[in-house]
Amino acid sequence: MNCNVSECRKTQVNICGQVMRISLRRICKLFLVIVTFILALVLISVTNTERIQTKQIVFTKFVKRSYRRQLSLQKEQQVVDHIKFQRKTNGVNSVADDENLGKDEIVNKNGKIKQNPIQNVKNVMRKTVQSDIFISVKTTKSNRNSRLDLLMETWIPLAKDETYIFTDNDSHIPENFHADHFINTFCADSHYRQGLCCKMAREYDIFMESEKRWFCHVDDDNYVNVPALVGFLQQYNHSDDWYLGRPSISHPMEQKLAFWFATGGAGFCISRGLADKMVPHAGGGRIMTTGDIIRLPDDCTVGYIINHLLKVPLTKIKEFHSHLEGLHRIPQHQLSDQI
Known part of the structure; x- marks a missing residue:
């Protein structure tokens, strides 16, 4: 009888040990899954942040390029308008007919007259x-x-x-x-x-x-x-x-x-x-x-x-x-x- 009780206790201990090992394995697997999930979220977050930053950089470049182009068009249009007025006043038929139009006089913000090359103006005025x-x-x-x-x-x-x-x-x-x-x-x-x-x-x-x-x-x-x-x-x-x-x-x-x-x-x-x-x-x-x-x-x-x-x-x-x-x-x- 004592021998049977001892064997039962050993059996119980073995079963408890197996259950604990199985539970420990499951806990470790669950822990690994949670850690992997967290790392994946962090990686996705970093990737999305980089994508957003890249898009912002690209968009900023577009805006700056567009703004510079608009300013350039406005300046060129000022030159064109001034040339048209000068041609009308002097009776010039074309830009190439007047050597003085090689450098055109433009009034800046201070009211002073400065010489401004008009190389790009011919490009603006052409068809x-x-x-x-x-x-x-x-x-x-x-x-x-x-x-x-x-x-x-x-x-x-x-x-x-x-x-x-x-x-x-x-x-x-x-x-x-x-x-x-x-x-x-x-x-x-x-x-x-x-x-x-x-x-x-x-x-x-x-x-x-x-x-x-x-x-x-x-x-x-x-x-x-x-x-x-x-x-x-x-x-x-x-x-x-x-x-x-x-x-x-x-x-x-x-x-x-x-x-x-x-x-x-x-x-x-x-x-x-x-x-x-x-x-x-x-x-x-x-x-x-x-x-x-x-x-x-x-x-x-x-x-x-x-x-x-x-x-x-x-x-x-x-x-x-x-x-x-x-x-x-x-x-x-x-x-x-x-x-």
């Missing part, structure tokens, strides 16, 4: 040429064979230096095309708001890094009449606020508010002066943020920024066309005038 235009083509990998290849065989070779192609998940650069003009955005390849706004944000940001006068967006099912586009933009001052395009509906977009937007299906053009003012709402990827706020696609988001936030009207251009129209109704003798 827009094809190289002043940034043409962005939005496409996707699934449309490579059905659409993009057709554009490469038709109008893009006429404006190869001015055309930038924005795609997704496609690293195969078209033959005889500039490698740095073929941008893989790594955006979603869907036709939903997030992917569309992602591509538009890249288009805008890369245009802002250029020194071109006009930002013209088209889809991959558009044919662009390049000579007509150049002649058309020559009628407008790139330093002013111009939002040129064609709406797809006969009334303003209504999303708890009303605003006009130019459909991307017909293409639209934005002047440099207006693009600079869009920076707080569009620069550094902010087109995606604005699109998320109003929950509308890329062309609607651009219209919201320009027409609603900046109060710049849409100038409707009947020569812009989309697939929604009956293009067969355009008289044949007017085709060369369409953009």
